[in-house]
Amino acid sequence: MKSLLSPDREFLLPASRRFIFATFIVAVLLEWLPWQGWALAARPDFVALMLLYWCTHKPHRVGIGTAWVLGILVDVADASLFGQHALAYSVLAFGGLVLNRRVQMFSLKEQSAHVFGLLLVGYAIYALVHWQVRGFVVWEYFFGSLTSALLWAPLTLFIQMLRRPRRNPNEL
Amino acid sequence: MVLEDTRALPFFNRGPSAVARLVFFSVLSLLLLFVDARYRYLESTRQVIAIIIYPLQRLTALPGELWHGSTEYISLQSHLVARNEQLRLQHDADAAQLKQFEAVLNENAQLRALLEVKQRADYTVLAAQIVYLERDIFKRKLLVDIGEQAGVQAGQAVVDNQGVVGQVTRTFPWLSEVTLVTDKDNVVPVQVVRNGLRAAVFGLGNISEMELRYQPVGVDIEVGDELVTSGLDGTYPSALPVAKVIRIERDPAYPFAHIICVPLAGVDRHRTLLVVSSVSSLPPRPPDSATEDGSRSKRLTKRGVR
Numbered sequence: 001m002k003s004l005l006s007p008d009r010e011f012l013l014p015a016s017r018r019f020i021f022a023t024f025i026v027a028v029l030l031e032w033l034p035w036q037g038w039a040l041a042a043r044p045d046f047v048a049l050m051l052l053y054w055c056t057h058k059p060h061r062v063g064i065g066t067a068w069v070l071g072i073l074v075d076v077a078d079a080s081l082f083g084q085h086a087l088a089y090s091v092l093a094f095g096g097l098v099l100n101r102r103v104q105m106f107s108l109k110e111q112s113a114h115v116f117g118l119l120l121v122g123y124a125i126y127a128l129v130h131w132q133v134r135g136f137v138v139w140e141y142f143f144g145s146l147t148s149a150l151l152w153a154p155l156t157l158f159i160q161m162l163r164r165p166r167r168n169p170n171e172l
Numbered sequence: 173m174v175l176e177d178t179r180a181l182p183f184f185n186r187g188p189s190a191v192a193r194l195v196f197f198s199v200l201s202l203l204l205l206f207v208d209a210r211y212r213y214l215e216s217t218r219q220v221i222a223i224i225i226y227p228l229q230r231l232t233a234l235p236g237e238l239w240h241g242s243t244e245y246i247s248l249q250s251h252l253v254a255r256n257e258q259l260r261l262q263h264d265a266d267a268a269q270l271k272q273f274e275a276v277l278n279e280n281a282q283l284r285a286l287l288e289v290k291q292r293a294d295y296t297v298l299a300a301q302i303v304y305l306e307r308d309i310f311k312r313k314l315l316v317d318i319g320e321q322a323g324v325q326a327g328q329a330v331v332d333n334q335g336v337v338g339q340v341t342r343t344f345p346w347l348s349e350v351t352l353v354t355d356k357d358n359v360v361p362v363q364v365v366r367n368g369l370r371a372a373v374f375g376l377g378n379i380s381e382m383e384l385r386y387q388p389v390g391v392d393i394e395v396g397d398e399l400v401t402s403g404l405d406g407t408y409p410s411a412l413p414v415a416k417v418i419r420i421e422r423d424p425a426y427p428f429a430h431i432i433c434v435p436l437a438g439v440d441r442h443r444t445l446l447v448v449s450s451v452s453s454l455p456p457r458p459p460d461s462a463t464e465d466g467s468r469s470k471r472l473t474k475r476g477v478r
Binding site: 079081 | 190191193194197198200201202203204205207208209214217218221222225228229231232233235236304313315342349356377
């Protein structure tokens, strides 16, 4: 169980480009599920979480450019203004890049707190743009940053599990 | 030991620094935001991307549709029998009313012919399935599964069997975006059924309430009054139910009465809606000096719908 608490201190397979791409596809699909009502308010931002994961764990692979492209895709799907998600995700990715070595020093619980702060900034930027353009803010929107942060630990464990080398059936 | 390569080695060229990238992409985003919010130049780009992601979007809607279908499939026999009985009763009642309605329609046609009044243009309707409800918590919008290919145009009204749902605000080849009447500051010109009073009803951004604004404190509106479209804006056909008054506060301290209505259309209850193709073309609007009734509500609608 020790390895679960400090998942970075074990040997992981190098993340291939294809694997990173697949995780982003899954995140986008989850985000596009038909969420409604309260579920929509509490909808975790899967794309933002996945972005933060790769920005902190593979900062030279996934950066602000990837974040921006993903943001544009989400903008089209959500019918929000062009660049609204893109701006929020770019700042989020920057936060992940700057804090990547720091975040990895902590346990998952403490990482979640860091992630919550970063997500809050991202959400605030999105809401700020909306407020500037349309003149009002829906406060329930920020609830999503909390649920997203709670999802950080399960997500990290899950991806680490996928990246762990499979045991060779020929050994022993 | 951390075995992953997470350190930036200064002797490898990694391209521009993170700060430079952040500034570049932020400026790009802001530029896009500005262009998209001020001018509508980016609609074609949006459409191209929308076509590319359309299959994926339909894929994500699939689990919900399957769930819906399967729950319908396994609903209990007794339920079905009761429901059937209820529907039959309803059908009988409706049939009787329909007969009356036909008679009235005939009589009306005759009277109109007698008066040599121009026939109110018939409008055609297209059935559409809801693909998504409110993609964004900030907005009261939904997407339906017919688009430009089926002849839908931005500005057309969307109704269900109980009343006005909203208006098409953006079209894609196979999808259309519908802004609900309850969207914040969306305006529908209406008429009170009881006395014919004209007014404008505003969305509040809340799915269950709308507000009748700019009515004097002593206005002749009562709780329970039904509001129907007046048809004066050239967008909505006339006499479609929109809302029902549920609360009135007449405080003499304010110039206007505070009138709250509840929308009649059941956006959250159905999967099928009707898109009404444009109403008969009205004669061009005279210049602003005209003092025709309802010109105020028309102007408000334009601004509200944008």
